[in-house]
Amino acid sequence: MKARSLSLMRGTLIASVLAISLFSACETLQYRPEAIGPEGEIMIVIDSLNWDGPLGDALREHLGPFVGTLPAPEPLFDLRRVSITSKAFLKTIKKQKNIVFASPLSDSTPEARFIRSRLDEAGLESIMNGRNAVIDRRDLWRRYQQVYYLMSATPEGIAQLLEENGEGLRYAFNEIARDRTTRDLFEKGRQHEIEERLLRNHGFAVNAQHDYMVAIDTTNFVWLRRIISRDSWRSLFVSYVDNASPNSLSPEWIYEARERLTQSWITGNTGGFVAIDFRRELTTENIDFLGRYGFETRGLWHMVGVDGNGDRIDYGMGGAFVNYAFYDEESERIYLIDGMIFAPGYSKREFLRHMEAIAHTFRTQDDEDRRARTEAQAGL
Numbered sequence: 391m392k393a394r395s396l397s398l399m400r401g402t403l404i405a406s407v408l409a410i411s412l413f414s415a416c417e418t419l420q421y422r423p424e425a426i427g428p429e430g431e432i433m434i435v436i437d438s439l440n441w442d443g444p445l446g447d448a449l450r451e452h453l454g455p456f457v458g459t460l461p462a463p464e465p466l467f468d469l470r471r472v473s474i475t476s477k478a479f480l481k482t483i484k485k486q487k488n489i490v491f492a493s494p495l496s497d498s499t500p501e502a503r504f505i506r507s508r509l510d511e512a513g514l515e516s517i518m519n520g521r522n523a524v525i526d527r528r529d530l531w532r533r534y535q536q537v538y539y540l541m542s543a544t545p546e547g548i549a550q551l552l553e554e555n556g557e558g559l560r561y562a563f564n565e566i567a568r569d570r571t572t573r574d575l576f577e578k579g580r581q582h583e584i585e586e587r588l589l590r591n592h593g594f595a596v597n598a599q600h601d602y603m604v605a606i607d608t609t610n611f612v613w614l615r616r617i618i619s620r621d622s623w624r625s626l627f628v629s630y631v632d633n634a635s636p637n638s639l640s641p642e643w644i645y646e647a648r649e650r651l652t653q654s655w656i657t658g659n660t661g662g663f664v665a666i667d668f669r670r671e672l673t674t675e676n677i678d679f680l681g682r683y684g685f686e687t688r689g690l691w692h693m694v695g696v697d698g699n700g701d702r703i704d705y706g707m708g709g710a711f712v713n714y715a716f717y718d719e720e721s722e723r724i725y726l727i728d729g730m731i732f733a734p735g736y737s738k739r740e741f742l743r744h745m746e747a748i749a750h751t752f753r754t755q756d757d758e759d760r761r762a763r764t765e766a767q768a769g770l
Contacts, residue, residue: 684716
């Protein structure tokens, strides 16, 4: 069995940001169209020499690492290198969803000249004298856009910024990707009647996409499914424990609870049940889930059965899952939200991001009551 990794709370603020004026006011616009491009792609604006050297290696390591908790390794983000070949192409770059400018300012490349043109005199002098900075610009040229400038005079300085801030950069890009995915998922409509029934019967809800169905709705377990074809589906289940304590939450408790729930409720048509594939990489991280203490677990599931000796038999069917376990203080409940995908022959990364996005629409009846009071006070 592979080691299970635990890490500290994610989303640490990015360090080394210069507290000076860096960009001209002409970049502030009244209206911006939406950013375009593939959801899981980051456009890296850098010259080919640095991209093919140690700096490119650092960018790939920290922004596009391979995810081991998928059936076949896929990068967290696809990195697409581009150069500023003309003013017309610069306009194309500025339309993209995720952009990183990563050329050393001491270079004479068009990319370095562009970054230098964004700095005021004090900022440029500070960088050329050895200061490094990560500059975060959300919605800079387009709506729903994330832009970062990695600023240093040398390639080594930018590589050091990536070493220090890689986790925060990945978190920020994943967060805006999840926000955009949420908008896209529910653009065609939601099943508000399902959400209202969940609130009424269970005191919580998640957004129900237009083509999901309720497969199981019992005392403290709800299973939503989207069957795309006979050989492809996505599903999300929510379970909760009343009168619980946050002290109960641990990776081991989460694994045991998930195994018990899937063995009871998520079974195959010809026998067998869904189980965690402990033979493959399994990660659990302590997180803040929508303001609540919790854990995120990522791994692989497989369909198994039990033979006459009580040993498990692998049925050869499986996929990826993401699980959120957290404590809701107001209701004194522990919740488990678990999203699974089954999509043979397809890339799994973005499908799993869909499950992550749905999970993050979670809210309780208390949350809904607070929102209603806020809107009433605002006269909405």
